[in-house]
Amino acid sequence: MDELLEKKLRILADAAKYDASCASSGSKGRKASKNGIGSTTGAGICHAYTPDGRCVSLLKILLTNYCLFDCAYCINRRSSNVARARFSVAEVVTLTLEFYKRNYIEGLFLSSGIIKSPDYTMEQMMRVAKNLRAQQFAGYIHLKSIPEASPWLIEQAGLFADRMSINLELPKPESLKALAPEKDSATIATAMGQMTDRIAEAKEERRRFSPAGQSTQVIVGADDASDETVLTSSAVMYSRYALRRVYYSAFSPIPEASALLSAKPPPLRRENRLYQADWLLRYYGFSVPEIAAGGTDGMLDLEIDPKLAWALKNRALFPVDVNKAAREMLLRVPGLGTRAVDAIITTRRYTRLRLADIGRLSPGIKRATPFLIAADHSPARLTDRADLRARLTPARQMSLFA
Amino acid sequence: MKPAADLDGFRAALRCLIADGARPHEVIWDTAPSLFAAEPGDESPPIALPRGVAEKIALLVCHRDPERYSLLYQLVWRVRHGERALPEIASDPLIHRLHGMEKSVRRDLHKMHAFVRFRRAEAEEERFVAWFEPEHFIIEATAQFFVDRFRGMYWSILTPVGSLHWDRNSLTVGPPAMKSDAPTGDAFEAGWRSYYESTFNPARLNPDVMRGHMAKKYWKNLPEAAAITDLIRSAPLRVKQMIEQQQAMPRKRDPKKAVAAMSDQAPKSLAALNRLIAASEPMVKGGTRAVLGEGPLHAPIAFVGEQPGDQEDMAGKPFIGPAGQLLDKAMAEAGIDRRAVYVTNAVKHFKFEPRGKRRIHSKPTAGEVRHYRWWLEKELDLVKPGLVVALGATAALALAGKPLAVGANRGPIVLDGRPGFITIHPSFLLRMPQEDKAMAWRQFVTDMKHIHAIAEQSRVA
Numbered sequence: 001m002d003e004l005l006e007k008k009l010r011i012l013a014d015a016a017k018y019d020a021s022c023a024s025s026g027s028k029g030r031k032a033s034k035n036g037i038g039s040t041t042g043a044g045i046c047h048a049y050t051p052d053g054r055c056v057s058l059l060k061i062l063l064t065n066y067c068l069f070d071c072a073y074c075i076n077r078r079s080s081n082v083a084r085a086r087f088s089v090a091e092v093v094t095l096t097l098e099f100y101k102r103n104y105i106e107g108l109f110l111s112s113g114i115i116k117s118p119d120y121t122m123e124q125m126m127r128v129a130k131n132l133r134a135q136q137f138a139g140y141i142h143l144k145s146i147p148e149a150s151p152w153l154i155e156q157a158g159l160f161a162d163r164m165s166i167n168l169e170l171p172k173p174e175s176l177k178a179l180a181p182e183k184d185s186a187t188i189a190t191a192m193g194q195m196t197d198r199i200a201e202a203k204e205e206r207r208r209f210s211p212a213g214q215s216t217q218v219i220v221g222a223d224d225a226s227d228e229t230v231l232t233s234s235a236v237m238y239s240r241y242a243l244r245r246v247y248y249s250a251f252s253p254i255p256e257a258s259a260l261l262s263a264k265p266p267p268l269r270r271e272n273r274l275y276q277a278d279w280l281l282r283y284y285g286f287s288v289p290e291i292a293a294g295g296t297d298g299m300l301d302l303e304i305d306p307k308l309a310w311a312l313k314n315r316a317l318f319p320v321d322v323n324k325a326a327r328e329m330l331l332r333v334p335g336l337g338t339r340a341v342d343a344i345i346t347t348r349r350y351t352r353l354r355l356a357d358i359g360r361l362s363p364g365i366k367r368a369t370p371f372l373i374a375a376d377h378s379p380a381r382l383t384d385r386a387d388l389r390a391r392l393t394p395a396r397q398m399s400l401f402a
Numbered sequence: 403m404k405p406a407a408d409l410d411g412f413r414a415a416l417r418c419l420i421a422d423g424a425r426p427h428e429v430i431w432d433t434a435p436s437l438f439a440a441e442p443g444d445e446s447p448p449i450a451l452p453r454g455v456a457e458k459i460a461l462l463v464c465h466r467d468p469e470r471y472s473l474l475y476q477l478v479w480r481v482r483h484g485e486r487a488l489p490e491i492a493s494d495p496l497i498h499r500l501h502g503m504e505k506s507v508r509r510d511l512h513k514m515h516a517f518v519r520f521r522r523a524e525a526e527e528e529r530f531v532a533w534f535e536p537e538h539f540i541i542e543a544t545a546q547f548f549v550d551r552f553r554g555m556y557w558s559i560l561t562p563v564g565s566l567h568w569d570r571n572s573l574t575v576g577p578p579a580m581k582s583d584a585p586t587g588d589a590f591e592a593g594w595r596s597y598y599e600s601t602f603n604p605a606r607l608n609p610d611v612m613r614g615h616m617a618k619k620y621w622k623n624l625p626e627a628a629a630i631t632d633l634i635r636s637a638p639l640r641v642k643q644m645i646e647q648q649q650a651m652p653r654k655r656d657p658k659k660a661v662a663a664m665s666d667q668a669p670k671s672l673a674a675l676n677r678l679i680a681a682s683e684p685m686v687k688g689g690t691r692a693v694l695g696e697g698p699l700h701a702p703i704a705f706v707g708e709q710p711g712d713q714e715d716m717a718g719k720p721f722i723g724p725a726g727q728l729l730d731k732a733m734a735e736a737g738i739d740r741r742a743v744y745v746t747n748a749v750k751h752f753k754f755e756p757r758g759k760r761r762i763h764s765k766p767t768a769g770e771v772r773h774y775r776w777w778l779e780k781e782l783d784l785v786k787p788g789l790v791v792a793l794g795a796t797a798a799l800a801l802a803g804k805p806l807a808v809g810a811n812r813g814p815i816v817l818d819g820r821p822g823f824i825t826i827h828p829s830f831l832l833r834m835p836q837e838d839k840a841m842a843w844r845q846f847v848t849d850m851k852h853i854h855a856i857a858e859q860s861r862v863a
Contacts, residue, residue, distance in 0.1 A: 001593035009593055013600035032553040035570075037553040046615065047518050048626055050602035051634045053611025060601060068661050078661075079652040098590050099597075101530060101555060102520045116660075117667035130683060136554065150668060155773040156683055182661070201769030209769075252605045253644040263645045266605050343492045350487050357493030 001098075009095065011085040015065035015076050016111055018254065019167070019217060021247035024057045024106040024140040026212035027162045036136030037100060038107070040162065043202035057327050058109035058142060059099055063087055063125055067113030071180035072258040073169070073222045076113045080256040080263065092128045093135070100139050107140030107162070108132070114146065114182075122149035122157070129160035139321045141214075147191035148182070150188060154194055158202075163212040163244070166191050172234035175223035179260060192216070196241040205259075213244035220274060221251035221267040231277055231288045238282065248274040273300040280307060285337050304394050308334040311371060312392075318383050321373040322353050331372050334392075335364025367392055403433045403471060406563055407464040407539035409805035411516040412471055416478060426479050431471040454489050455481060458504060464540045465503045473500060483738055510537045514544050517620050518559060521588035529556040533623060539563055545573055559678035560584050591625045598626035604637035605644070672699065672784045675777070679750055685773040686766055689751025693720050697744030702857040704744040704787035705729065706778070708796040708827055712761050715752035721745050725829035729793075732828070732843075736850035737858075744785050748800035749774045771800050782820065788860045790820050791853055794827030812849070814856060823856065 019344035024044030031039045046055035065076040075082055087095075093386065095110045100194055110128055112121050122145065129141050143161040145154055166188055170176045171208035173185040195214050202209030218230060234246040253263035277300060280286040284307070294309030295301045301309040311318065311334045320329050322344055330341045340362035347353060355377040357395065359365045370382045370392070382388065403411045419429060451459075455477065462470055469727045476496060480488050491497055513536075520530035530552075536544075536661035541564045548559065549568055559566045567574040612630075621627035669675040684692075686709075693710035698721065705721075711722035721729055733740050748771055754761040766774075778800055782790060792798040798806040801817040811824045826849075832843055 001590050001731050005594050006593045010596050010600045013597050017601045017603055031550040035554040037554050038712045039547075045512070048598060048624065049612040049616040050598060051609045051612050051630055051637070052603050052605070052606035053608035053614070053615070054603075056598065056601060059597065068657060068664050078654075080652050081650055095593075099594060101552070102530070102588065102590060102594070103518050104594050112665065117664040119667045130777070151776040152678075152682070155776065159685060197768065198772065201767075201772060202409055205767040205769050207769065216734060246822075250606075252603055253641060255644050255647065257647070257649060263647070265641070265645075268606060268608075278540065288568075327448070328795065346490050347493050350491050351493065353493060360493050360495075360498040366777070 005091060005095070008085040008087055008091070009061070011083050012061045012065055012087060015082070015113075016060045016062045016109075018075065018249065018252055019060065019109075019111060019142075019144070020054075020249040021165050021167070021215050021217040021245070022055075022058055022060050022109045022142070023215070023245065024142070024162075026244050027140060028211060030138050032138050033136050036138055037097075038136075038138030040106075040138070040140050047104055047106065057106045058140060059096055059105045059107070060109040061087070061092070061095075061111075063089075063092065063112035063121070063128070064115055065113045066115050069114050069180065069182040071169070071183065072260040073179055073219055075254040075256065077258065079258070082256055088129060089127045093131045093348040096132060096139075097135065097137060100137070102121070105139075105285075107142070109142040109144070111144035113150070115141075118146045118148035119150050119153060122146045122153040126153060126157040126160065129157065133160050142212075145191065145195070147188045151194055153192075154191065155198065157330060158195070158198055158210040159208065161210050163215060164210045165215045165217070166195070167217045167248075168233065168237070169217065169219055170223055170225065171218055171230050172223060172225050175225065176237055179223065192237070192241045192243075192356070200242070214241065215243055215245040215247060217247040217249055219251050220248050220271055222261055227270070227274060227277070227295065227300045228288060228292040228298035230274060231281065231291060234278060235281055235288050246278060248278070269302050270300070273302060273306060277306045285328055286310070286332075304389070306333070307332070308367060308392060312389050315383055317375045319384060320371060320377050322358060323348050323375060333368050335367030335369075335371075336362055337364065403431060405433050405772055407542065408433075409463045412459065412463055412474070415471075416475070417449060418479070418480065419475065420449050421446040424478045426472065429472070429475060431468075431475070433468060449478075449482075451478065452481060452486060452489065458500065461504055461543070462500060462616050463505050464510075464538045464543050465494035466538045467503060470503065473503075487641075507540065507543075511540050511544050511547075513620065514540060515547050517616075517624060518548075519623065519625060520557060521585040521591075523585050529558075531558045531560065531584045533560050533579075533581050535623065536561055536563065536621075541566055545575070549573055566773075588625075595626050595629055599629050599633060602633050604633070604640040607634065607637040607641075609634055636670065661849050669780065669784075672781065675780050675784060676818060679777055686749060686751050686753035686770050688754040688756075688764070690715060690762070691718055692750045693718055693747065693752070694750065695744060695746030695785070696720055697785070698742065699784070700786050700788075701737065701742060701744035702788040702861055703742075703791060703853060704746065704785060704789070705791045705793055706801060707745070707747045707793045708799040708829075709747050709749035709751045709766055711763055711829075712752065712754070715761075720747055724832055725756060725827065726831050728828040728831055732847050732850045735847050736854045738850060738854050739770060744787055746778070746781060749779060750777065768799060768805070771796055775800055775803070781782070788821070788859050789853065790817055790822045792817065792822060792824045794830065798824050799826070813852070821860070822857075823849070823853050825853075 007397060014272060027040040029041060044057055046057050047055040050056060066084050066086060067076045067078055070077045070079055099105045110125050112125055114121050125143055129143060141161045142163045143157050145164050145166045147166050167298060168188060176183050176185050190197040199210050237243045237246060248271050250266035250268050252266040277291045280291055290310060291306050292298055294306050294313055300306050320333055327345060330344060343361045352375040354375045358374060370379045370388055423861050459474055462474055511687060518534050520532045523529045523531050540702045541561055545566050556570060557568050560583055562578050565576040567576055567577045665778055669678055679692045679694060693714050710720060711723045730740055749766045753764045754762050790801055792801050795808050801822060804819050808824055808826060814823050816822060826846060831839060834842055
C-alpha cells in the first residue's frame with residue numbers, strides 16, 4: 001500500500017475512533033452478484049477486536065478531519081492542533097474494496113469533518129457510497145449524515161447506504177448550544193424526522209432506502225445531563241424516529257482537549273449501565289421512570305445492574321414462580337435474559353422446572369435465585385434480607401474502574 | 403464413520419440402526435479407520451425426524467468430540483421412543499450438553515467467517531489464499547458463506563482438515579493443507595495493521611474483553627495481532643499524557659470567513675439548482691437523465707406534471723410528447739400564452755419498466771415523489787410563479803405534501819401556502835374511452851380558462 005495513503009489512514013482512523021455507533025447489523029441478508037463481492041448477514045460480523053475490547057467490523061474512517069465546526073468535545077474541531085488529512089473519493093473506495101477482499105472488514109463506516117459546506121461534504125460522502133455500489137460492492141455501508149446538509153442529500157445517500165445515522169451528541173439542547181456552536185438540536189431533529197419518513201415509506205413500497213434503518217450516538221459525561229435525561233431522550237427517539245439503536249459513548253480524553261472540557265478518564269461503567277438500561281427499555285418492558293427509580297437523583301446505580309437495582313427496591317413483587325409467572329414478570333427477574341425467559345416458557349410446558357434446570361437455561365442463576373420460586377426452591381426470607389444487595393454486588397475490579 | 407464431519411455416513415448408519423432396533427448403549431461409534439468396520443448398506447428406509455433435529459444433526463456432526471455420534475444417536479432414539487418433545491426441553495442434561503456443543507460449532511463457524519485473512523497470491527491473475535485453523539470440522543459447513551461473499555473472486559481457504567477452492571463458478575473441496583502452502587504476506591497488511599492500531603482508544607483499555615472475543619489461539623494467523631502487546635503496554639502512558647496536556651493555542655488562524663460562508667449553501671439561482679438536479683442520481687428506477695423545468699422566472703402560471711415520459715426523456719425537454727401537445731392545445735384554446743408559462747414535473751426522471759424494446763411508463767410511488775419534493779419546492783421558490791397548477795394526483799401530492807384526490811379538489815386551492823389549482827393530467831384524456839373524451843376535453847379547457855382568469859386577476863392586482 002502506498003506510504004502516503006497509509007499515513008492518511010492513520011490520521012483519519014484515529015480521528016474517527018471516538019464514534020461508537022459502528023455496528024454492521026440490521027440489514028437483510030444480501031449476497032454478492034456474479035462478478036461482485038460483498039454480502040450482509042443480519043447480525044454483522046466483528047472481524048477483529050482491539051485491546052479496548054471493541055469490535056472492528058467496518059472500516060471506520062473520516063473522509064477528512066479538516067473541519068469548520070468547533071465542537072468542544074471533538075478532537076477534530078477547527079481550533080484543535082491535530083494533524084489533518086483528506087482522502088479522495090477514489091482512495092476510500094480502493095481502501096474499502098481491498099480491505100474487504102482480504103476479509104478484514106464487513107464494509108465501510110464513513111463520516112467526515114465539515115469542509116467548504118455541509119452540502120459539499122455530504123455530497124462527497126454520498127459519492128463514495130455511490131461509487132462502491134457502481135463497482136458491484138454489496139457489503140455494508142454506513143453513512144454518518146450531516147444534519148446541516150440540504151435534505152436532497154439525505155434523499156440520495158439513503159439509496160446507497162445500508163444504514164444512516166445522525167448524531168444527537170448531547171441530549172440537552174442547551175449543552176449542544178454551549179459546546180457545539182455550529183450545531184442545533186432542532187436541525188438534528190428535523191433531519192432525523194426526514195430520514196424516519198423516507199425509511200418507512202420505502203419499506204412500505206418495498207424499495208431500498210437505508211434498509212438497516214437509522215441510529216444515533218450520545219456522548220455521556222461531557223455535560224451535566226443525568227442518566228434519566230439521557231434515557232428519556234433515547235425513549236423519545238426510539239418511539240418518534242423508530243431508531244434502531246442509540247449508542248452511548250463515554251466522553252473520552254482526546255489529545256488537544258478543549259479548555260471548555262477538561263480531559264478525564266472516560267466513565268466506562270456509566271456507559272455500560274446506560275446500555276443495560278437501554279436494553280431494559282427496548283426488550284424488557286421497563287419505562288424510564290421505573291429504571292431511574294432504581295438509582296438516585298436520576299443517576300443509575302454504578303455498582304449493580306439497573307434491573308437488579310429496580311428489583312431490590314420492589315421486593316414486594318417477588319419471589320416469582322418460574323413454573324407459573326407471565327412472561328412480562330419473568331423478564332423482570334434479575335439474571336434472566338430474554339433468551340432464558342423464552343426457554344423457561346417453552347420448557348415448562350413439558351416439565352416442572354427445578355433450580356438446577358434454571359441453572360442450565362440461564363447463566364445468571366446466582367442473581368436470580370433470591371427472586372425465584374422453582375419446583376424444589378423457595379427463597380423464603382432471602383428476598384427480604386437487609387444484606388441482599390451486598391450479597392449480590394459483584395466484587396469491584398479496581399484495575400479497570402478505579 | 404469417516405474422520406471429520408461425516409453427515410452421510412451418520413445418516414446411513416442411523417437408518418440401519420433404527421431398522422435393527424439397536425439401543426444406544428449397544429452401539430459403538432468409531433471414527434478411526436478400522437479393519438472390522440462394517441459398511442452400512444443403504445437399503446434401510448429413510449426415517450422421519452421432528453423439525454430441528456435434522457438441522458441439529460447436520461451441525462453437530464461437525465463437532466470435534468468423538469462422542470458426538472453416540473450423543474446424537476441417544477437423541478434420535480429417545481425422540482423415537484416416546485419423547486418427541488425432547489429437543490424443546492432445554493433443561494434435560496442431554497439437550498443441555500448438545501446445546502453447548504451446538505453453540506461451540508456455531509461459534510467456530512462465526513469465528514472462521516470473522517478471522518479468515520486472505521492474502522493475494524503472487525500471480526498475474528488476482529487470486530486470494532487464506533490459512534485458517536478451525537476448532538471443529540466445519541470447512542464444508544462454512545463454504546457457502548465465503549461463496550456468497552466473494553463470488554466474483556478467485557480464492558482458496560487452506561486448513562489442517564481440508565481446503566476450499568473457488569474459481570468464480572464452482573467450489574472444490576480439497577485435502578488438508580499446510581501453512582507453508584499459503585502466501586506469507588500481502589501488500590495491504592501493513593495498512594490494515596496501521597488501521598487496527600489507530601482505531602484503538604488507549605483510554606478504554608480492556609484486554610480481557612478483547613481476549614474473550616478473540617482468543618489467543620487465533621492470534622498467530624491474524625496479521626494485526628502482532629500489534630496487541632505494544633498497544634497494551636503503551637496505553638497507560640498515552641492516556642496520562644493526554645490528560646496532562648493542556649490545551650494549546652490554535653496554531654492556525656480562525657477561518658472566520660469560511661465559517662460564515664458555509665451555512666450559505668443553498669442554490670441561489672434556478673441555473674444553480676438545475677445543475678444540481680442534472681448531476682444527481684435518479685431516485686426512481688429507469689430514469690436516464692433529469693428533465694428540467696422550462697419557462698421564464700416570475701411566470702404567471704407554473705404547470706406541474708407527474709414525470710417526464712419516453713419522448714421527454716430522449717429530448718431532455720418537458721411536455722413535448724402526446725400529453726404535452728394536448729396541454730399546448732388546451733392552453734391555446736383558453737388564450738394562455740405558452741411561452742409565458744413555466745412547465746415542470748414533480749419527479750424529474752422518467753420512471754419506466756423495460757419491456758422488450760419499449761420503455762413502459764411506471765407511476766412513481768408516494769415515497770419517490772417525496773424524494774423529489776425538496777427540489778420542486780426550491781424550484782418554485784426561485785421561479786416565484788403567480789399560480790401553481792397541479793396536473794393530476796401525483797403533482798397534487800408533490801405540491802400539497804399530502805395526497806389530494808383530483809375529483810374532490812378540482813379547482814382553485816391553496817397548495818402548501820401557494821395559490822394553486824388542481825386539474826387532471828392531460829395524459830388522462832389520452833387513456834379515456836372515445837365517447838367520454840369530448841366532454842372531458844371541454845372540462846379541461848374550462849379549467850384552463852379558469853386558470854387563465856385567476857392568473858390575469860392576480861397580475862392586475
